[in-house]
Amino acid sequence: ETGVTQSPTHLIKTRGQQVTLRCSSQSGHNTVSWYQQALGQGPQFIFQYYREEENGRGNFPPRFSGLQFPNYSSELNVNALELDDSALYLCASTPRDQKVADTQYFGPGTRLTVL
Amino acid sequence: GIQVEQSPPDLILQEGANSTLRCNFSDSVNNLQWFHQNPWGQLINLFYIPSGTKQNGRLSATTVATERYSLLYISSSQTTDSGVYFCPVLRMDSNYQLIWGAGTKLIIKP
Numbered sequence: 001e002t003g004v005t006q007s008p009t010h011l012i013k014t015r016g017q018q019v020t021l022r023c024s025s026q027s028g029h030n031t032v033s034w035y036q037q038a039l040g041q042g043p044q045f046i047f048q049y050y051r052e053e054e055n056g057r058g059n060f061p062p063r064f065s066g067l068q069f070p071n072y073s074s075e076l077n078v079n080a081l082e083l084d085d086s087a088l089y090l091c092a093s094t095p096r097d098q099k100v101a102d103t104q105y106f107g108p109g110t111r112l113t114v115l
Numbered sequence: 116g117i118q119v120e121q122s123p124p125d126l127i128l129q130e131g132a133n134s135t136l137r138c139n140f141s142d143s144v145n146n147l148q149w150f151h152q153n154p155w156g157q158l159i160n161l162f163y164i165p166s167g168t169k170q171n172g173r174l175s176a177t178t179v180a181t182e183r184y185s186l187l188y189i190s191s192s193q194t195t196d197s198g199v200y201f202c203p204v205l206r207m208d209s210n211y212q213l214i215w216g217a218g219t220k221l222i223i224k225p
């Protein structure tokens with residue numbers, strides 16, 4: 001158990017729709033990162049939030065956006081879904097004042113299928 | 116950008132066998148970690164190992180930062196070791212973006 005939960009577990013959408021994925025971190029984890037993992041590949045960094053502000057972004061278009069809330073929960077929003085957005089979406093949280101890459105606790109992921 | 120290459124891509128072993136997984140990276144890095152992703156997708160930290168050697172039960176890891184590689188050793192494999200093993204690295208110019216390779220898929224047969 002990592003203490004990080006994600007919802008929903010699975011989701012099916014059609015091309016052009018919008019989707020919101022949710023993540024709940026442990027209390028005190030101020031940093032959350034989101035990753036996209038396509039089938040057979042390693043995770044790709046989407047962005048990171050620290051204290052409710054975007055703290056870094058990978059090579060993803062603006063239709064990928066996020067929010068972080070004071071209660072240690074966060075959201076990943078994807079607009080205008082494309083077939084290539086089909087993937088496992090992972091969130092990872094980091095304890096307060098620790099370097100992100102030292103200790104990341106991953107949620108179980110949300111598997112998104114875009115038809 | 117920095118590249119992470121893992122080998123072998125796939126490995127099938129009988130229960131009880133030992134294995135060595137390799138991770139090569141193309142540039143100097145701030146740190147390196149090993150993760151195990153189980154068949155249901157859950158990623159679990161195994162080691163934080165920017166350099167040196169660490170051991171945890173049947174697992175051990177060694178990173179030689181000057182030669183840009185890391186090794187993960189699994190002894191007396193169990194079926195629960197099955198899954199994909201990743202070794203993400205942190206770029207020297209970043210404090211948040213982990214770079215991941217494609218992983219090594221390990222299947223342990225009973």
